[in-house]
Amino acid sequence: ASKGTPLLKKKWKSYLVNFSQYFFSFWTQPQRIRLNQLTNSCFDFLGYLSSVPINTLLVRNQMLENSFLIDTRMKKFDTTVPATSLVESLSKTQ
Template sequence: QGKSILALTDTPLLINKWKNFFVHLWQYHFYVWSQSGRMYINQLCKRSLGFLGYLSSMRINLSVVRTQMLEISFITDNA
């Protein structure tokens, strides 16, 4: 419950674009702190995430973030 997995099977260029997209989304829209060490189950709150031995907690900005990734975008002039 409350867990998700992101799996990508596509060209390396597209995978790198998505990785960069998620890193930038994380950096600019969330306040993040992390600390290394042991994780105790009673210290975890609903917004904590354990990943590779780090405990990350975030304070979510209370605004709606709408994102759209465009693969190819161009304007043509047929004059």
């Protein structure tokens, strides 16, 4: 009964904004996210995100020849999804 409530959609909206800001350093404008476009079954997407591993990459930059090195750590999604779980989730949505 609580799947389509406005409170759940507002929580989901704030989760998406915080998620994009933290993991991708991407600052969105929350007022541009439309509540009508959010799916009623947000938990499917939430479950997918919790199962996707997040790896830390080390990127090394050299500014000039024989000068200092800068190490930058970045977070990256490993979006390899097993085919069986992908087919199951697609068949459930139809």
